[in-house]
Amino acid sequence: MNTPTFRNLVVAYTATDTGRDALNLGIAMARTSGAHLNLVTVVPQDNIYAAVYPSDRGHMPIIQEQVREWLEQAQASLPADISSSIHTITDSSDAAGLLTATQQLNGSAIVLGGRRGGLLRRFRLGTTATTLLHSSPVPVALAPGGYQNQAKLSGFTAMFGARPGAEAVIHYALQAAQSFNLPLRLVSLLFLDEHQADFLPEGINTADLIAQVEQFGNEQLAAQAADMVANHQASTVVATGKDVHDAVDQLTWMEQELVIFGSSRLASEQHTFLGATAAKILRHIPSPMMVIPAETT
Incomplete structure (x- = not known):
């Protein structure tokens, strides 16, 4: 890892x-x-x-x-x-x-x-x-263009979804938050059309997102995330929308946070590769971001 x-x-x-x-x-x-x-x-x-x-x-x-x-x-x-x-x-x-x-x-x-x-x-x-x-x-x-902050980062946001690479970005973000004693926000994007949205249960909660961490990461990462949430070191968000813009628009952003993305499944081993969804997200956020290399398989 x-x-x-x-x-x-x-x-x-x-x-x-x-x-x-x-x-x-x-x-x-x-x-x-x-x-x-x-x-x-x-x-x-x-x-x-x-x-x-x-x-x-x-x-x-x-x-x-x-x-x-x-x-x-x-x-x-x-x-x-x-x-x-x-x-x-x-x-x-x-x-x-x-x-x-x-x-x-x-x-x-x-x-x-x-x-x-x-x-x-x-x-x-x-x-x-x-x-x-x-x-x-x-x-x-x-x-981002015009970035002026020189103060210590205020926290990390990890973006993940149901794609290969989710385990790596979740692990990296959890370790970063603990290493530097900063809060972590775990964000999962869920794209739904209008018909699907009608059947979405209200109030997607922390347990739902922790379950996603286990599904797309592993049981150990889910337990670690749950422990950090319980200790108020981390928070969870499931952002829903019909597309990237709609989902990302629901989130608030801070200049002093760092948004972490994993690499696409197209990445070579131990190299970065900005995926299509991450590239779209970049068009809609004002915070600095970081892409981490893919894991060796």
Whole structure:
């Protein structure tokens, strides 16, 4: 099982609004866990295929110097209680460069900023985020556009359903909540058409959702979840609706929480793969999210 360890975070930093969003989320996660922040910028690779004329290749040291200056400024802006280091890596692909840096630095998670321009500070995925959310061997956390929180995370929300991967995300979220002493919200989405909704029993309760945890996870996870609920460390929600938007719209969200998703059944072993339902949910939530890798089968 994946175990939550935010000990060594790789923050994808650029001197842009997107980079600042990633940095803010990295700070919040570090304050939650005591993690070290590795601020990493990928410098374009200087090769015969690069979009630089041969006569301009002498500009690469200048570019590297400028990137280093931006990283130093970002590091200087960090709160005094945050441990950090700065790194550059050269690659023709930002995603590939970040994966290489994560391996070299023994990173436990990658932190990204989402593209700006989405309505109501929802998520828009750029090329780098899309690639990493479908190929990373470590969890990938993503800040929504305009994310400003630097305070400790206020809690976790685990999204799960009747699909492979539910056991992994439930286990990860339970362990994260206990490790960092934060409240957990277990959310199961139930999609119903109008006819089915007429037969839905009123007041779906905690016992119903714990039963789902046992069904989609296992008996041990269900017992652990029930114990946390009994001790007021966790809460349960079954959000119903005719589609993702309708169901998610019933939930309240906080900027300081982290929403955790499992990977799709299409994921390679021990790699992330953002599923279709999770991708739809992202369009409707304003909170930062994280996708964890699939378990080895």
